[in-house]
Amino acid sequence: MLARRKMRSKELAEAIGVSEQALSMIRTGRIKGMRFSTLAAICDVLNCEPGDILALVPSTE
Numbered sequence: 001m002l003a004r005r006k007m008r009s010k011e012l013a014e015a016i017g018v019s020e021q022a023l024s025m026i027r028t029g030r031i032k033g034m035r036f037s038t039l040a041a042i043c044d045v046l047n048c049e050p051g052d053i054l055a056l057v058p059s060t061e
Contacts, residue, residue, distance in 0.1 A: 001046050001053050016041040029057070 002012060013023040016038065025031050026038075039050055046053070 001048055005046055007046070012042070012045060015045045 002009065009023055009027070010020055013020045016023075018026075018038065026034060026042075039054075042053065043050055
């Protein structure tokens with residue numbers, strides 16, 4: 001979605017008020033949860049819906 005919007009990770013991180021490291025962890029799935037306000041901010045900046053950037057990954061328990 002970043003490429004479609006011609007935006008860099010750094011720009012998105014600044015726009016939503018998180019560090020580049022935090023955004024990297026979100027993008028790579030290395031987080032266990034995220035606030036809805038953060039998700040809403042990402043979607044607002046990228047002009048998309050949550051389903052456009054999220055995918056369900058089954059757990060390997």
